[in-house]
Amino acid sequence: MDGTLLDKHFDDYFWEQYVPEHYSLRHDLGLEQARAELLARYQRTAGSLLWADLDHWSRELGFDLVALKEQLASLIVLRPRVERFLDRCRQAGKQLYLVTNAHHRTLALKLSRVDLACRLDRIVHAGSDAGRPELPALPPVAAINRAKEEEQFWHELTRLLALDPARSLLIDDSETVLAQAAAGGIRHLCHIARPSSRLPTRFSSRFPSIEHFDEIMPPLPRTP
Structure with missing residues (x-):
């Protein structure tokens, strides 16, 4: 996130x-x-x-x-073109999951400040406290009691969401997280090279890397 x-x-x-x-x-x-x-x-x-x-x-x-x-x-603000990217993914029929290490109270605060929850199919956070009243009722929230920096997290996530890891894409700003996801079977990986608006761009040498979502923006669906 x-x-x-x-x-x-x-x-x-x-x-x-x-x-x-x-x-x-x-x-x-x-x-x-x-x-x-x-x-x-x-x-x-x-x-x-x-x-x-x-x-x-x-x-x-x-x-x-x-x-x-x-x-x-x-x-607390969205990165550039996030809403449009998520909306285009939705129009393309993709399932959208937010997977985060954020504490449940941090997660609740951030979701209250940005128009994000309504664009997601499910939220999975790395804690044991899903169902806390601070969190939104929709989308459904689940918890895995491991950090994203652990390979086992990704095996458990795959089972929880019934993912096909060969057809799943993870986008993250952490190379460590991406490496553990790859070890856990997630095939498609994308690195965010400019996670902070106040810091310079740093492209990854290990993973496909983008600055902004317009670089991988799904096209608009074709009209009949």
Whole structure:
């Protein structure tokens, strides 16, 4: 979701600037020292469910991260041409699934800010808390208690959604996720080279890579 459908600037700014600012004030540290300490702590959870677990980080850091995210909610925006791409896929008869590591409260906040849920067939997130009241009733939400950075996640996703992995396309901004999806049998893979509007484009050397969705936009259906 983040960096693929949504501008990753929100998350980058939140974790690398906004949280360090609050952490530095709480612990009477300089901003750069606070940022360095936090980035080291973040990195120790990379690739695990704890990475995006707001409850975990709220306990660890001693303040309400959900409330902080809500203060920055105006930064939650779709990446260019996302709505048109999803609509074209729908017109072409494709099934659309959102697969995310996002914590359920982050997911609920973001879906409340963008016109995305109505365009999806199902949401699958990497947690054990599907069915929480914060999440939308539609589309249906399911959970896999693994991170997308694990190969087993993709085997379980394939079973859950009854996917044909040879006919499935995953689009993601993380090369690690794409590599694990490939190991899990997903055949068609596409890398987002510019997940944040504030950072330069970085194309992948390992996977087909695009900046924006107009590069793979399905054509309009032919009229009889």
